[in-house]
Amino acid sequence: MSVRDGSTGETAPVRVLIVDDDDGDAMLVEELFADSALEVTLDRARSIDEALGRLDVDCVLLDLGLPDATGLSGVERINATGTSAALVVLTGMTSSDLGVEAVAAGAQDYLVKHEVDPDLLARSVRYAVQRRLSDEQARTIYKSSVRARETARLERALLPTPSIVDPRLSVLVGYLPGGDGLLGGDFYDVVERADGTLACIIGDVAGHGPDEAALGATLRTAWRTLVLAEIDPERILPLLERVMLDERSRPETFTTLCQLVISADRSSAELYLAGHHAPILVSEQSRAIEPTHRGRALGIPVDSPWKSQRLELAGSWWLMLYTDGLLEATVRDPGDDQDRPHDADRRDRGGRSRIGIDGLLAAVSAEFRDGTEELVERILRTVHAVHGGRLVDDAAVLILGWPGCDAGHGQRSATLADSEEWS
Template sequence: MVTGAPEAGPTEGAEPPARDEPLDAPLTILLVEDDDADAFLVGELLAGTALSVDLHRARTVDEALATLSLVRVDCLLVDLGLPDAVGLSAVERVAAQVEALPTPPALVVLTGQPDVRSAGDLKSGADLGVRAVAAGADDYLLKGEVDGDALARSLRYATLRRRSAAQQLALYRSEVRAAETTRLERALLPKELIRDDRISVQVGYLPGGNGLLGGDFFDTVEREDGTLFTVIGDVAGHGPDEAALGAAMRTAWRTLVLSGVHQDEVLPLMERVLLPERGRPEVFVTLCQAVVTPDRGTMDLYLAGHPPPLLVTGAGGTFRCDEISSAGRGRALGIPVPGIWKALHIELAEPWTAILYTDGLVEASVAQSTAGASVAGPPAGEPAAEERPRRLGARGLRGIVETELRSGTDGIVPRILRRVLDLHGGPLVDDAALLVVGWAGAGATTRGERTSTLADSAEWSRA
């Protein structure tokens, strides 16, 4: 069955429709034939078959190439004796064009002459058929030796082979992208370098939207003298470029710490690494670095445009969770304004836990009606607009942390991340990272928990 006149061509300015057709859907065939009688014969042959065809026609290769930019074609049926191309040149020109399309159509040669003069030599039909297939054709047919059923079968088989090849290519590309993603994820989820078994490190990473990659990074390293360094950072933006930059920044930070650079010099040197590595001048990085003395009694906190961590002291039912002041916060790395980064000195009472995070967590939207014991509500005296979404904020995150800590620290990171996702009602807009570093005290006899979680927003939202 044939729909569309043999002369039907593209409509000027039309867009090729995007479609994913079942096997029994009509095929869009572009016949490239300058002879009216032969074009009519092809239409009649296909009309007598069970194959449903939407037939278009072009008289020259140039006209066919113009049609391909406007019409989504499943298969081309090309003659080898055209006004602007004779012999294999027709196949080569069309094949070169179709391979550049997102979904390359099949290419079947249908010629009326068993012998075609090409490059001055007379080639047999069989030899020319082999050469045509080698040049990019999927099949080679002679007009006088093919009936309607054979023609329809050739068109369908060629189309199915092309679709199968396209699916295999898409699968291969997907596997390559997955492998690249895995390598970047390993760089974003590093193995902490800590000798002190009493230190616990729990990390979690939640890419924003439904993506797999983002620019948040974190790491924890203990120097030879016992000084504990931990960092969490956020590259502005979201995507593979930001993820690669985040991995580079984390590697630079670890290198600086392990090389013995003074803690006051780490952030300035990190900025020197950032400036040539970033792809655009507007890209910046926020960062929080905490340095704990070997006796675990004091912490120096460095903030570069980053939210301050939460500090939990005490254990069991007597713990206390506080928001550390951001009064000493400096500018983000990469922002071209004067400023330095000074340490905020904090005395630590054991046991203690520092909870570092990126702003993707506190920027989650929470409906007013969900505010309860686990999420701090608006300040006293301010009216609460019913059901109006609001930002979770640091106070809201602190409320979630306090609620989850009542059930202990085991699995605290995934529990906090899931709770934020539940309150937000789905995948977060921005990437979110959570780093929980704890010290159980000098008398602790159990090894600190070491876990890492790479979450998928889409999967978790369906859980």
């Protein structure tokens, strides 16, 4: 019997470390293995101190009477290292209570030397290794479930339910995780103030991981608090930056964001850009709004204020705010060859051309022609399909719609997508 190597898929002998200072007992163990059907490779240590540096094995056979450890102290010292090796106590002590205590202390089995035969020893080691593997898998599953719950809590903090009173306003939101699945710092929010003005934000904390996600959630919460406190829109970004500087885990962390404040009659808006992409005016021929004032990202040490840009919104309209995960999605161009010059600004390191703003506008326009039902989900699906898998970066989308003079209720939808499920 041997164990399967998870990296190669091939079987390998069970690696056993004998920890025993008695040469005769160690030789007896070697002979028992030789007479068994278990294929092993053996190593030996004469003390716990010697064994602690050689625990990269599948199983440890431990004597309880060693020069530097007596009783269960050896079991406790080995387990304290966090080793993944199974532990079988093999001792001359016959007390049954000691066997129960050894297993309770972390050993997988307990054997008495003069009662062991080759089959019993082989079976004990084999079962101990399998039990240890099962325990490791159970711990991994538990950690994954805990991480998933933590991620879900962060997602709820990053992606809240918009606070909207106006029934005619359409609010469509969506989030598609990218990279290695770690939650990033993309966030958005929509709040309707008491006077009817509509405040919207979408932002992206640079980087991925729990620190970035926590900072994104903090900034979103701070922004909503400032909006509800009736702080003037032009004062919100400086205050947000103060929060970010205090809360970021690294001095090089920065945040890009787009803030949009739409008038109560929905005929105009004030646009604030902090190193972020300008919104898209969605239609059958969608176009990106040309920014006249693009401020720096939050956290960049440059003394430069953020200025607003006035947008006129005549009649009915649809606006899309988004993060750059959509632009950084890539697509392989079958027309490219080695002799064709490459546009470095539109290509990643693997030679794939990025979708870019032109590709995104084409996708948004095509989906809008098919109606606004589930518009955000369809846009995310299109970008995901063009990319051919999980995106390089997270992608957040916020689409706002106003019917103009038309009556009726607006649409509300939220898409928290998982690219693995989509694939």
